[in-house]
Amino acid sequence: AQTVTQSQPEMSVQEAETVTLSCTYDTSENNYYLFWYKQPPSRQMILVIRQEAYKQQNATENRFSVNFQKAAKSFSLKISDSQLGDTAMYFCAFMKPDYGQNFVFGPGTRLSVLP
């Protein structure tokens, strides 16, 4: 079974600064997808960024980018120019493209952006 680990339960960053959230995973699969989801205090889960394992290029979405190291099974999220609205719980998630119970979330990192 796949497992996802986020070693930082809580982090804080000053507004406008850069922060990196860590995620590691364990799998024997070669083809899979990785995600970062954000859950603000309002509780709506929102997709931040997605990475296909077969793509070597790191995904980027505006101020959000990832550092995907397939051999190390590492998938960190970098948030540049942090904004107050980035305050949320961030979940790293693993998905195997197969039918069934194939979507696993990490335990989450609570990020606070300070004014």
Place this chain on the structure above:
Amino acid sequence: DTEVTQTPKHLVMGMTNKKSLKCEQHMGHRAMYWYKQKAKKPPELMFVYSYEKLSINESVPSRFSPECPNSSLLNLHLHALQPEDSALYLCASSQRLVDTQYFGPGTRLTVL
């Protein structure tokens, strides 16, 4: 439109009640999901419907019963729940199983 709607937003029920949660999407997605999320924990997958085929997390008790009347609607029927079932229930959908999941706002369930 990437909207998944869930009703009700809040639900309080007794252990002998029967209630249902509703989830709807109009994005033409063919896969829909139910998750349970306890406070300060990640969501846990309960059920997956894809192309009218149901996949169940074997740890989910039978007092939870999913129903998919059509490809845009997913219900979760609740019967004889326990207080430990109190949680946020999230619905999600995706175009296919391999695609990005879009989540609804959730139903906050309290079992007394």
